[in-house]
Amino acid sequence: MNRIQKKLQEDKKLLSIYFTAGYPHLNDTVSIIQDLEKNGVDMIEIGLPFSDPLADGPTIQDSSTAALKNGMTTEVLFSQLKDIRKTVSIPLIIMGYFNPVYQYGVEAFCKKCQELGIDGLILPDLPVDVYQEKYQAIFEKYGLVNVFLITPQTSEERIRYIDAVSNGFIYMVSTASVTGSQSGFGDVQTEYFERISNMNLKNPQIVGFGISDNKTFTTATTYTKGAIIGSAFIKHLTSTGTKHIGDFVKKVIS
Amino acid sequence: MKLKVCGMKYQDNIAQVAALQPDYLGFIFYKKTPRHFDTKIPELPENIKKVGVFVNEEVGTIIQKVNEFKLDAVQLHGEESPYFCSILQSTTLLSRPIELIKVFSVLDGFNFEILEAFENVCDYFLFDTKGKLPGGNGYQFDWSLLNHYPSTKPFFLSGGIGLDQVDEIKQFKASEASKYCYAIDVNSKFEKEPGLKNISALKEFINKLSDKKMQNYNVDDKGYYGEFGGAFIPEMLYPNVEELRQNYLKIMAEPDFQKQFDQLLKDYVGRPSPLYFAKRLSEKYNTKIYLKREDLNHTGAHKINNTIGQILMAKRLGKTRIIAETGAGQHGVATATVCALMGLECIVYMGEIDIARQAPNVARMKMLGATVVPALSGSRTLKDATNEAIRDWINNPVNTHYIIGSAIGPHPYPDMVTRFQAVISEEIKTQLKTHEGRENPDYVVACIGGGSNAAGTYYHYLHEEDVNIIAVEAAGLGVDSGESAATSVLGKEGIIHGCKTLLMQTKDGQITEPYSISAGLDYPGVGPMHAHLCKTGRAEFMAITDDDAMKAGLELCKLEGIIPAIESSHALAIFKHKTFKPDDVVVMSLSGRGDKDLQNYIEYFKI
Numbered sequence: 001m002n003r004i005q006k007k008l009q010e011d012k013k014l015l016s017i018y019f020t021a022g023y024p025h026l027n028d029t030v031s032i033i034q035d036l037e038k039n040g041v042d043m044i045e046i047g048l049p050f051s052d053p054l055a056d057g058p059t060i061q062d063s064s065t066a067a068l069k070n071g072m073t074t075e076v077l078f079s080q081l082k083d084i085r086k087t088v089s090i091p092l093i094i095m096g097y098f099n100p101v102y103q104y105g106v107e108a109f110c111k112k113c114q115e116l117g118i119d120g121l122i123l124p125d126l127p128v129d130v131y132q133e134k135y136q137a138i139f140e141k142y143g144l145v146n147v148f149l150i151t152p153q154t155s156e157e158r159i160r161y162i163d164a165v166s167n168g169f170i171y172m173v174s175t176a177s178v179t180g181s182q183s184g185f186g187d188v189q190t191e192y193f194e195r196i197s198n199m200n201l202k203n204p205q206i207v208g209f210g211i212s213d214n215k216t217f218t219t220a221t222t223y224t225k226g227a228i229i230g231s232a233f234i235k236h237l238t239s240t241g242t243k244h245i246g247d248f249v250k251k252v253i254s
Numbered sequence: 255m256k257l258k259v260c261g262m263k264y265q266d267n268i269a270q271v272a273a274l275q276p277d278y279l280g281f282i283f284y285k286k287t288p289r290h291f292d293t294k295i296p297e298l299p300e301n302i303k304k305v306g307v308f309v310n311e312e313v314g315t316i317i318q319k320v321n322e323f324k325l326d327a328v329q330l331h332g333e334e335s336p337y338f339c340s341i342l343q344s345t346t347l348l349s350r351p352i353e354l355i356k357v358f359s360v361l362d363g364f365n366f367e368i369l370e371a372f373e374n375v376c377d378y379f380l381f382d383t384k385g386k387l388p389g390g391n392g393y394q395f396d397w398s399l400l401n402h403y404p405s406t407k408p409f410f411l412s413g414g415i416g417l418d419q420v421d422e423i424k425q426f427k428a429s430e431a432s433k434y435c436y437a438i439d440v441n442s443k444f445e446k447e448p449g450l451k452n453i454s455a456l457k458e459f460i461n462k463l464s465d466k467k468m469q470n471y472n473v474d475d476k477g478y479y480g481e482f483g484g485a486f487i488p489e490m491l492y493p494n495v496e497e498l499r500q501n502y503l504k505i506m507a508e509p510d511f512q513k514q515f516d517q518l519l520k521d522y523v524g525r526p527s528p529l530y531f532a533k534r535l536s537e538k539y540n541t542k543i544y545l546k547r548e549d550l551n552h553t554g555a556h557k558i559n560n561t562i563g564q565i566l567m568a569k570r571l572g573k574t575r576i577i578a579e580t581g582a583g584q585h586g587v588a589t590a591t592v593c594a595l596m597g598l599e600c601i602v603y604m605g606e607i608d609i610a611r612q613a614p615n616v617a618r619m620k621m622l623g624a625t626v627v628p629a630l631s632g633s634r635t636l637k638d639a640t641n642e643a644i645r646d647w648i649n650n651p652v653n654t655h656y657i658i659g660s661a662i663g664p665h666p667y668p669d670m671v672t673r674f675q676a677v678i679s680e681e682i683k684t685q686l687k688t689h690e691g692r693e694n695p696d697y698v699v700a701c702i703g704g705g706s707n708a709a710g711t712y713y714h715y716l717h718e719e720d721v722n723i724i725a726v727e728a729a730g731l732g733v734d735s736g737e738s739a740a741t742s743v744l745g746k747e748g749i750i751h752g753c754k755t756l757l758m759q760t761k762d763g764q765i766t767e768p769y770s771i772s773a774g775l776d777y778p779g780v781g782p783m784h785a786h787l788c789k790t791g792r793a794e795f796m797a798i799t800d801d802d803a804m805k806a807g808l809e810l811c812k813l814e815g816i817i818p819a820i821e822s823s824h825a826l827a828i829f830k831h832k833t834f835k836p837d838d839v840v841v842m843s844l845s846g847r848g849d850k851d852l853q854n855y856i857e858y859f860k861i
Contacts, residue, residue, distance in 0.1 A: 051765045054752075055645075058630075062631075099749045103763030125488050151492075176652075178648050
């Protein structure tokens with residue numbers, strides 16, 4: 001069983017953190033991952049930066065631009081992660097856009113992920129039908145979980161389709177927006193979380209977009225398995241650097 | 255039928271010809287011809303056979319050349335005897351097996367009996383025109399003589415074959431005389447000078463003789479043009495794009511929609527735009543040039559054809575808010591215009607840098623009631639404006655329609671935009687019939703950034719075999735300068751703004767910044783339809799530099815009294831680089847007027 005699948009079976013609400021590889025400094029990747037695990041984070045999304053991140057707001061885009069400027073590339077990231085499994089045991093996911101993966105070669109990329117101990121991928125602009133037709137067999141060959149997004153506008157039929165193709169969790173986008181653009185949840189979100197929960201999907205849901213602190217984490221995980229924090233963590237890194245990661249995590253899961 | 259290109263001489267030229275995948279390349283080892291080969295053969299694809307051509311040469315020399323140049327075939331072009339051939343066939347001194355081709359020169363008649371002695375000592379015959387020189391005389395013999403060909407040995411047909419012989423070759427191929435014709439051999443008719451082959455002419459020849467049935471160049475059910483296109487979008491955009499995909503064809507087919515669209519194009523845009531015979535320009539370049547005057551449309555360019563169509567579409571989908579991206583501001587103005595016309599809210603995203611350099615268009619949009627939002631991320635130009643518009647759409651999934659201005663984006667955008675712009679080629683067909691008595695020109699030409707005016711100009715000609723398509727990209731400061739937007743040369747297959755297409759990117763898959771003096775061509779990709787036209791060879795792609803474009807723009811001013819947009823000037827510049835025949839009919843889309851570019855022209859020419 002894949003580390004993600006195992007983690008999802010644990011009897012607790014999961015906190016997953018996203019950060020952009022190569023930000024704030026090129027070689028921060030490994031220490032950020034180690035610190036996040038040490039402070040009790042359950043799962044990590046390592047952002048492979050892209051020049052044109054359509055689904056992201058200014059916070060993640062700026063961190064991506066900075067990371068690329070710092071010299072981050074697919075090869076550099078892979079070399080940084082070479083020994084990651086010697087020190088880190090929580091699930092690791094690479095999150096990025098499809099073009100860099102496509103240029104690396106989808107199979108070569110997946111193979112490399114397996115070698116390094118990466119457990120899954122999130123590629124928001126790789127549509128589920130293309131994945132199913134062309135790449136699912138490759139992902140499965142290398143034991144990778146692929147995670148799809150759903151939004152409040154996703155139809156029930158499509159959610160069922162995505163659930164059927166998924167083999168880990170479903171990334172539930174809390175609201176119609178790009179990343180980092182809202183604070184707090186209202187009744188609309190609660191209703192949406194409840195609606196999806198009542199569908200009894202085979203894959204658990206983890207909520208992303210709009211989680212930044214203990215309050216939003218608690219609300220988001222009332223109906224779901226866990227939550228993902230991205231922009232708020234990047235902002236924390238921008239303002240306080242990499243030395244105070246524990247403070248951030250504690251504020252969320254205290 | 256195979257193709258042999260003979261008389262190769264120059265390294266770069268050899269590589270360019272090899273890229274066209276001929277079956278044989280010929281190198282002449284005969285000192286008395288200007289095509290005498292005396293350098294190295296570059297690395298060639300394995301499936302191209304290298305032929306050494308010799309005239310009454312000594313066996314030892316031939317063997318030495320075969321071994322040195324790793325030749326796959328030897329062509330004997332002199333009075334070599336059957337015995338000579340048999341020595342070459344049986345020698346153990348050759349480092350590799352060779353095919354042996356024996357040449358016979360034919361003019362008014364030919365005694366086929368002499369072939370018999372060669373039947374068992376060579377692999378192919380080659381029939382060339384008898385002339386002063388052993389080969390390369392540049393004229394044909396009477397191919398009907400081959401009706402009396404008594405052998406079953408496959409032969410090469412040679413002698414004065416050029417583009418003018420395409421029809422004759424097709425007839426020949428259909429005739430009994432071609433039964434054993436194995437290959438066509440070309441040389442001097444495809445040269446700029448002896449030994450230097452004309453790549454575009456060869457390409458045209460290969461395309462015209464291709465046995466391939468015309469492919470489908472339209473979008474398929476899944477939104478692909480060949481391998482390009484599709485909808486690579488985040489799930490957040492799926493409902494919007496899917497709603498459009500399910501409805502666009504249905505809505506466009508509604509008689510009410512068509513009526514309203516046609517009416518607005520006529521009364522509001524001023525269509526049909528004239529097809530103007532550019533007499534003085536034609537005289538200068540000794541061919542027949544027609545300009546499709548999209549510059550005379552309301553708002554000054556072809557862009558309005560698409561925005562009219564899409565605003566009607568948005569209305570029918572019940573949308574109340576319109577967003578758009580713009581580079582130079584032309585599409586922004588065209589969008590703001592139709593929003594004013596329909597009373598819809600309009601937000602235009604424009605790169606901060608473009609806002610600074612296109613102040614008049616920013617003012618126009620504001621006067622028309624639009625909100626212009628600066629894109630502050632990335633390079634702060636068109637690509638980033640597009641990113642911002644897409645983000646807006648993600649944030650406003652229900653009430654907003656995104657009017658994409660080019661033939662790019664996720665399916666169905668490239669197809670929808672193309673269909674709205676197709677009015678251009680629809681009109682050309684009718685208008686050319688009046689001018690020339692025929693609907694099909696020999697060439698249709700358009701400049702191409704994302705490619706919406708090009709898509710409209712080509713649309714009704716895509717499947718007309720006799721119409722050549724030329725796409726003109728911006729080379730910027732030069733294709734190899736690092737400051738260019740020539741996607742067909744510099745681009746690689748990848749994903750940008752929701753579709754798979756050719757795009758300029760780093761090895762790592764990061765999208766790179768293009769450059770062109772023309773804001774409208776300054777885009778790192780091309781629409782997926784154009785990527786397909788490029789990949790299949792259906793369209794010929796040319797890249798024009800800033801300098802050539804600016805000069806061609808000024809030339810049109812002086813010769814025809816028309817100030818073109820710098821985008822369109824790129825198309826006009828091809829006449830300096832490509833020679834057309836006097837009776838060729840070349841229809842070129844003059845996509846926009848140059849008013850918006852005055853400042854650029856002023857600065858460039860120090861007016």
